[in-house]
Amino acid sequence: MKLYDCATAPSPQRVRIFLAEKGVDIPLVAVNLREGEQLGEAFRKINPDCTVPVLELDDGTMISEIFAICLYLESQYPEPALMGRNSVERAMVAMWNTKIEQNGIAALAEILRNRAKGMQDRALTGPINLAQIPQLVARGRTRAEAFFDRLDDQLRDGAYVTGDQFSMADITAYVMVEFGEWSKIAIKDSQTNLQRWYDTVSKRPGTMA
Numbered sequence: 001m002k003l004y005d006c007a008t009a010p011s012p013q014r015v016r017i018f019l020a021e022k023g024v025d026i027p028l029v030a031v032n033l034r035e036g037e038q039l040g041e042a043f044r045k046i047n048p049d050c051t052v053p054v055l056e057l058d059d060g061t062m063i064s065e066i067f068a069i070c071l072y073l074e075s076q077y078p079e080p081a082l083m084g085r086n087s088v089e090r091a092m093v094a095m096w097n098t099k100i101e102q103n104g105i106a107a108l109a110e111i112l113r114n115r116a117k118g119m120q121d122r123a124l125t126g127p128i129n130l131a132q133i134p135q136l137v138a139r140g141r142t143r144a145e146a147f148f149d150r151l152d153d154q155l156r157d158g159a160y161v162t163g164d165q166f167s168m169a170d171i172t173a174y175v176m177v178e179f180g181e182w183s184k185i186a187i188k189d190s191q192t193n194l195q196r197w198y199d200t201v202s203k204r205p206g207t208m209a
Contacts, residue, residue: 002027003069004046004054009033010105010179011066012053017171018070020206022077039127050127067097070168082168092162096154096169100161103147104176110140111183144185148194155193159200166204174201 003019005012005028019026031037031052038050047054047064055063055072063069074083084090113123114136121129151173154161161169177198180186187195201207 001058002029002056004029004031004043004052004056006031006033006052009052010175011051013178014066014171014175015053015055015069015073017174017206018073018082018168020208021080021082021166021171021204022073024073024077044127048127049125051125066172067094067168080166082166082171084162084167085165089162089165089167093167093169096161097172100147100151100169100172100176103143103150105172105179107140107143107147108176108179108183108185110136111144111185114140115183140183141185144180144183148180148185148187148191152191152194155197160197166201170197170201171206174198174207 003012003015003026005016007030016028031043033052037043038047038052044050046056046062049064051064053064053066053069055069057063063072071083074081082093084093113119114132114134120132123130123132151161158164160166161173177187177194187198
């Protein structure tokens, strides 16, 4: 088993943290996104969607998409449970992981990919070149800032995103906050619950993966 990775990209970082929290070490295969290696013919055979991470199993099966990769890893290494310990927790983790992806990470990506000079023809990931839409930068900022408030409210009564158990949702949220620096979106002084949570999670050994 091996993971196609890029050390500077937030998406594979989520899987590396997941593995680190499990105490699992697998070989990493670096993919140079800056040089466009993910768009080359060789990598398209691994993942036609031209994105990382991709988990390659020993039988040659390729699993892309972060949640699918982590779902497989959870089945192989069930402890500690990062996808929930029962049906309700699993549903809550999946729900919040999706909210963070759609309303947080996607909003931050909307800012970065429609503003960065190096992404003029790469406004979206994938095999198709798409031009930037500068008007989306302001929309992305509004969405991201609103979701940081939403997450701050969610963390009012719990140690972690879905309650008292660290989970995949916390990994995704942590990477979202880190990714926010790229788009100049940071935790506000008023978001005390989010800051308290971030201070706790950022000290976990797994977040250094």
